[in-house]
Amino acid sequence: MRFEEHDTAREEDWKRIIDAVMAREGRLNGLVNNAGIAGPFPSTFETETVEQWQRMLSINVQGVFLGCKYGVPAMKQSGGGSIVNTSSLAAFLGTPALSAYGASKGAVRQFTKTVAMDCARKGYRIRCNSVHPGIIMTPMGQGILPNDKARERALRTIPIGEFGTPEDIAYGILYLISDESRFVTGTELVIDGGMNAI
Numbered sequence: 001m002r003f004e005e006h007d008t009a010r011e012e013d014w015k016r017i018i019d020a021v022m023a024r025e026g027r028l029n030g031l032v033n034n035a036g037i038a039g040p041f042p043s044t045f046e047t048e049t050v051e052q053w054q055r056m057l058s059i060n061v062q063g064v065f066l067g068c069k070y071g072v073p074a075m076k077q078s079g080g081g082s083i084v085n086t087s088s089l090a091a092f093l094g095t096p097a098l099s100a101y102g103a104s105k106g107a108v109r110q111f112t113k114t115v116a117m118d119c120a121r122k123g124y125r126i127r128c129n130s131v132h133p134g135i136i137m138t139p140m141g142q143g144i145l146p147n148d149k150a151r152e153r154a155l156r157t158i159p160i161g162e163f164g165t166p167e168d169i170a171y172g173i174l175y176l177i178s179d180e181s182r183f184v185t186g187t188e189l190v191i192d193g194g195m196n197a198i
């Protein structure tokens with residue numbers, strides 16, 4: 001395992017990281033665009049500033065765009081691959097208290113399909129899918145639900161009756177990144193304890 005510092009909103013960082021992977025490993029077959037931000041919370045479209053809006057989109061949308069832009073040529077050279085973009089349940093719903101966040105995740109959902117169709121039509125053997133977590137107890141989830149009262153209220157909206165864990169999302173990503181999902185592209189895997197089915 002190897003970790004490298006990487007600001008996913010920065011084009012230069014993507015060039016450096018992908019070049020280094022290709023030089024070191026000789027190939028790239030899987031890429032998960034997972035980095036994201038959600039704050040400040042709450043922020044409605046009436047209170048959100050242009051700076052906050054642009055920062056959200058630069059990380060949550062531009063980061064995913066750059067990952068695909070630089071990941072796809074490397075995957076082409078490697079004989080194919082699979083890209084997974086982390087969107088959110090927010091891509092399907094109005095998010096009044098997270099206005100830029102919801103917009104950013106809607107963009108990731110749509111852009112994923114564009115990359116999937118473009119790669120499929122061009123015969124690249126590269127698949128691209130999105131995962132849509134519900135409420136997961138990571139630092140981001142804890143930031144949006146900062147106290148017991150907010151958590152109890154949120155729990156009542158989850159049919160399965162508990163919050164998700166990072167592992168719940170990781171297993172979905174594992175499926176989409178692996179060859180087991182060879183016939184799956186341009187789709188949305190919702191992992192949310194049933195919230196989106198209500």
Ligand SMILES: NC(=O)c1ccc[n+]([C@@H]2O[C@H](COP(=O)([O-])OP(=O)(O)OC[C@H]3O[C@@H](n4cnc5c(N)ncnc54)[C@H](O)[C@@H]3O)[C@@H](O)[C@H]2O)c1
Pocket residue numbers: 006007008009034035036037038059063086087088089132133134135136137138139140141
């Ligand atoms: N936690 C949830 O309830 C939830 C729900 C739906 C979707 N998501 C999505 O899942 C993904 C992971 O979120 P999480 O819950 O683990 O959040 P988190 O805040 O716990 O972790 C996000 C990580 O992204 C990194 N990051 C932020 N900006 C970055 C940048 N520009 N370059 C590189 N790294 C950067 C942070 O350092 C952090 O390690 C995000 O895309 C998030 O929007 C989370």
